[in-house]
Amino acid sequence: MYSSIASTLIQYPLFSCFEKEYLSDVLERFSIYPNLCRKSTFLHSEGDPCKFMDVLLTGELEIQKIDENGNLLTIASFFPISSLGENLMFGDSNIYPMNAFCPVDSEVLQLDRDFILFLCSENQDFLLALLKDISGKALILTDKIKMISHKSLREKIFEYLARESTAQKSSKVKLRTSKKDLAQLFGVQRTSLSRELAKLRSEGLVEFDAESITLKKLENWT
CATH class of the missing domain: 2.60.120.10 (Jelly Rolls)
Structure with a gap:
């Protein structure tokens, strides 16, 4: 044994x-x-x-x-x-x-x-x-x-994507982890993250698929 x-x-x-x-x-x-x-x-x-x-x-x-x-x-x-x-x-x-x-x-x-x-x-x-x-x-x-404390979910998403965009030197952020793990990082349920991302897309701020999130209207991300 x-x-x-x-x-x-x-x-x-x-x-x-x-x-x-x-x-x-x-x-x-x-x-x-x-x-x-x-x-x-x-x-x-x-x-x-x-x-x-x-x-x-x-x-x-x-x-x-x-x-x-x-x-x-x-x-x-x-x-x-x-x-x-x-x-x-x-x-x-x-x-x-x-x-x-x-x-x-x-x-x-x-x-x-x-x-x-x-x-x-x-x-x-x-x-x-x-x-x-x-x-x-x-x-x-x-x-x-x-990520979890004293910020709205939208603020957490903005902070994360802005940091990753700078690190990757691209407005198209390749996800290094799953959306489930991202939700855990933000301290929310995955459904809450998906709902907020959908809102951001409807506002023309992002486009996303299973592997990446693309930032739109870049003046809003700086």
Whole structure:
């Protein structure tokens, strides 16, 4: 069993610095094995203390929050192989700010602080990869907070498209992600995003297809 888990883990860049045999031995030494999170159940609830770094081996995890109007929003989705919790478990205020929900049956490997600290002490490459991972997730979280807070959906769309247009040096913005993921970035339901894009198109401000959004009337975007 541990050899199989190790084979899966080393596919994740964070653990790719280890040999399978070594990682298998350490997993067995710490008695770490996957937990099954059943469909439509919560892996963690808002306010729970974060005691583990969760590595998703199979299935899917959604980070959810309820907005001020009572709407359920999916802020982020995780698919194999990915992790969450490593940016919380070592903090003084290690409390989950949102719910972690399993929309399908999912296998999760829960790695505690002692296990992670042991790997850090054994392998500097792992330590550096972990710090890079935590830093990257902090930046992603900052971007999402900016998008979600204190702006209308139209303002968020304008800001995102203007930034991408500048970066791509084109009024035709090629989407780097799906519209579902964009809706998550903006903190809204996908239907709300589609409705607002349709309004912008009816006003002659954009044209769009499945892969791109073209900015019209460019004087309105600067």
